[in-house]
Amino acid sequence: MSNTLGIIFSNIHERDIKELTSIRTLASVPFGGRYRLIDFVLSNMINSGITNIGIITKYNYQSLMDHLQSGKSWDLSRKNGGLTILPPFNNEKSRTVYSSRLEAIKNVESFIRHNPSDYILMADCDIVCNFDYAPVIAEHERRGAEITLIYRKHKVTASQLAHKRLFLDIDEDSKVKGLRNVSEGDEANVYTDFMLINSSLLLYILDHCDEWGVKSFSRDIISKCVDYRTYAYKLDGYYATISSLADYYKHSMELLDPEVINELFYKGGQYIYTKVRDSAPTRIMSGAVVKNSLIPDGCIIKGKVENSIIFRDCVIEEGVTITNSIIMQDSIIEKGSTLNCVIMDKGAHVLPGRLLSGHSTRPYYIEKDVVI
Amino acid sequence: MKKKKCVAMLLAGGQGSRLKALTSTVAKPAVSFGGKYRIIDFTLSNCTNSGIDTVGVLTQYQPLVLSEYIGMGAAWDLDRLNGGAHILAPYQAKRGARWYEGTADAIYQNLPFLQRYDSDHVLILSGDHIYRMNYAKMLAQHIANDADITIAVIDVPIKEASRFGIMSYSEDFSIYDFAEKPKEPKSNHASMGVYMFKKDVLVEQLTQDAADPNSDKDFGKNIIPKMLAEGKRVFAYQFDGYWKDVGTLKSLWEANMDLLGENPAFDLSELNWKIFSGGDAYPPALVTADGKVDNSITTEGDIIAGTVVNSVLGEHVIVEKGAVVENSVVFSGTVIKAGAKINYAIIDEDVVIGEDAVIGDGKSSAEHLALIGRGTVVQNGTQLKSDGVLEAGNE
Numbered sequence: 001m002s003n004t005l006g007i008i009f010s011n012i013h014e015r016d017i018k019e020l021t022s023i024r025t026l027a028s029v030p031f032g033g034r035y036r037l038i039d040f041v042l043s044n045m046i047n048s049g050i051t052n053i054g055i056i057t058k059y060n061y062q063s064l065m066d067h068l069q070s071g072k073s074w075d076l077s078r079k080n081g082g083l084t085i086l087p088p089f090n091n092e093k094s095r096t097v098y099s100s101r102l103e104a105i106k107n108v109e110s111f112i113r114h115n116p117s118d119y120i121l122m123a124d125c126d127i128v129c130n131f132d133y134a135p136v137i138a139e140h141e142r143r144g145a146e147i148t149l150i151y152r153k154h155k156v157t158a159s160q161l162a163h164k165r166l167f168l169d170i171d172e173d174s175k176v177k178g179l180r181n182v183s184e185g186d187e188a189n190v191y192t193d194f195m196l197i198n199s200s201l202l203l204y205i206l207d208h209c210d211e212w213g214v215k216s217f218s219r220d221i222i223s224k225c226v227d228y229r230t231y232a233y234k235l236d237g238y239y240a241t242i243s244s245l246a247d248y249y250k251h252s253m254e255l256l257d258p259e260v261i262n263e264l265f266y267k268g269g270q271y272i273y274t275k276v277r278d279s280a281p282t283r284i285m286s287g288a289v290v291k292n293s294l295i296p297d298g299c300i301i302k303g304k305v306e307n308s309i310i311f312r313d314c315v316i317e318e319g320v321t322i323t324n325s326i327i328m329q330d331s332i333i334e335k336g337s338t339l340n341c342v343i344m345d346k347g348a349h350v351l352p353g354r355l356l357s358g359h360s361t362r363p364y365y366i367e368k369d370v371v372i
Numbered sequence: 373m374k375k376k377k378c379v380a381m382l383l384a385g386g387q388g389s390r391l392k393a394l395t396s397t398v399a400k401p402a403v404s405f406g407g408k409y410r411i412i413d414f415t416l417s418n419c420t421n422s423g424i425d426t427v428g429v430l431t432q433y434q435p436l437v438l439s440e441y442i443g444m445g446a447a448w449d450l451d452r453l454n455g456g457a458h459i460l461a462p463y464q465a466k467r468g469a470r471w472y473e474g475t476a477d478a479i480y481q482n483l484p485f486l487q488r489y490d491s492d493h494v495l496i497l498s499g500d501h502i503y504r505m506n507y508a509k510m511l512a513q514h515i516a517n518d519a520d521i522t523i524a525v526i527d528v529p530i531k532e533a534s535r536f537g538i539m540s541y542s543e544d545f546s547i548y549d550f551a552e553k554p555k556e557p558k559s560n561h562a563s564m565g566v567y568m569f570k571k572d573v574l575v576e577q578l579t580q581d582a583a584d585p586n587s588d589k590d591f592g593k594n595i596i597p598k599m600l601a602e603g604k605r606v607f608a609y610q611f612d613g614y615w616k617d618v619g620t621l622k623s624l625w626e627a628n629m630d631l632l633g634e635n636p637a638f639d640l641s642e643l644n645w646k647i648f649s650g651g652d653a654y655p656p657a658l659v660t661a662d663g664k665v666d667n668s669i670t671t672e673g674d675i676i677a678g679t680v681v682n683s684v685l686g687e688h689v690i691v692e693k694g695a696v697v698e699n700s701v702v703f704s705g706t707v708i709k710a711g712a713k714i715n716y717a718i719i720d721e722d723v724v725i726g727e728d729a730v731i732g733d734g735k736s737s738a739e740h741l742a743l744i745g746r747g748t749v750v751q752n753g754t755q756l757k758s759d760g761v762l763e764a765g766n767e
Contacts, residue, residue: 034672072446074504091463255658256658261675265655272653274653275652278649280406281406281407281671282670283633284665284668285667286634286667288667293657293658293659296656302634310656
């Protein structure tokens, strides 16, 4: 039995990518031809032996619930632990929907309190990677840590500064000394928002945060980290943060590299699971051209698809040319249409002979279920 | 426990020896089909889609892959509180242990299972056909006719009729003549091996048959002729969809090819009758900038950097740059290395085809398929002629 409870924040960061999150949580944003963003963090947790997971929701969580159902697709339909969806209104006190990470955690305090786990692993859904948390937990135990913060070491980008990412000050023993102010281009330890914390400490913080005047959970706790045994753990390998539509587009296109596919979907025999849809295999017709593209099951392709990500159950008719685009599930593109640098949300329908184009820095977004 | 209307018994123990190396280590119903499926998926999915929630799966020959695949039946929505999928293997009892001696004996030995669920009707199925069929319609006709047994029939070309159990029926679908594999068939109504019995009649017939030392313990040879002779209510249920017995390499290959094209003979993508399968979690297929795919089926996990024409690829098949796969069926987990050429072949699961190997020759055709068995490592530059067979441990 794992001694760690996973807590996933399904909504944090979603203001960053409002096109795709106006109708859904960030967690349920489709990614990589057949996945939702939450599949990565959820699969990483179960592959690490964490089988007791709570998912904190705020708005728009119907699509997430539809995706997760009982958690069976992730082997999380269990008697011990399994998947628990935590809706935003938990008690009399929470009359308004939470507006910060701290309020979100406070709202699920009773769920945490009634859980026998020693550790809590908290994670957001904006990160795409294949990562084994088990060594982090082992290292946390070995060091007798109270908090372990998972970070990446790389040059700071403008986007990270704009999104107020936290940068850690770490000593040679990986002990966190505090936060650092950095400028664009600096080599820095970028906090991933993956935090492992002792349950007892988290509950202690929740009991006292009001009197201490804590407002931002991550920033204030890490600033106070000298009070606790706080360590850092470096995450290596393929890693993508989805913090804008342009990021979403760029990181989607990275999946066209077989090495990224091997790293993200097969590393260490750890697969990424998603809701089983039982689509038939894809039929590529005579005369179709498919180059440098991801094609999941359930598609019928008669036209030309190049440098693109197609999702399940799409129909691409003859004479269609799709380049540099992302076409989400259940979309239909009728005869003779041309699409370039388009992100087409689920179930969109392009009538014959349409010409649609964006630019790789600003892809043209088409809403869900729209007919063009 | 609430009484069930109909319970299905699925005969999945057959060796399928005409599939040669494909069934060396797996039972025929567990042989791969159509990219992501195994043959048994079609029957199990038919059960679920027809509202039958209790299925006994009778295994015997090489049950390991099959049992693991079926598990608790979750992939077909057959993990149920009451009922669901049950693997029924031959077992040891007080009277001793014995193998299933025939189709009828297999059911007879599992009468305790049937008695436990005590359904009104029992559907007997075989796990080696590719088809979509609504058993609920057959059951409705069976009940309307007050039949003791209803046999599903499909019309086959008359020249092939002597391979099947052939029957003749009147306008009211009552069968008056049945012949198992007749030399001179009197009709082209062939038995699909799908029988709907009144449970009490089935129990009575099987008990009598078990006591008969001269019986082959077979539904087609013994039970049905006996029921006709006794004047039981024996009816036909006429089926007219796609149905394929994939008992030979040629028919298995043909059935795979039937999935291809604009209007395929058998369309897997029918949304209101999905075929369920217990697949693995693979990312979408990647066709690289060098890849070329024409008139083919690809499945999740594939990475295609070579050329694939008129072929069906299973899950996680790797076709390296410069490799060419034509007119072939490749099962899951196989790697085809750079420069290899494959034409008219069936390549089983987890095979490695070495660089520049050539499978098939000028004489290759649907009648002359090359075959590579499960887990075989074909060395670089190997040449295998049409009709050739390579098996692991025997390369």
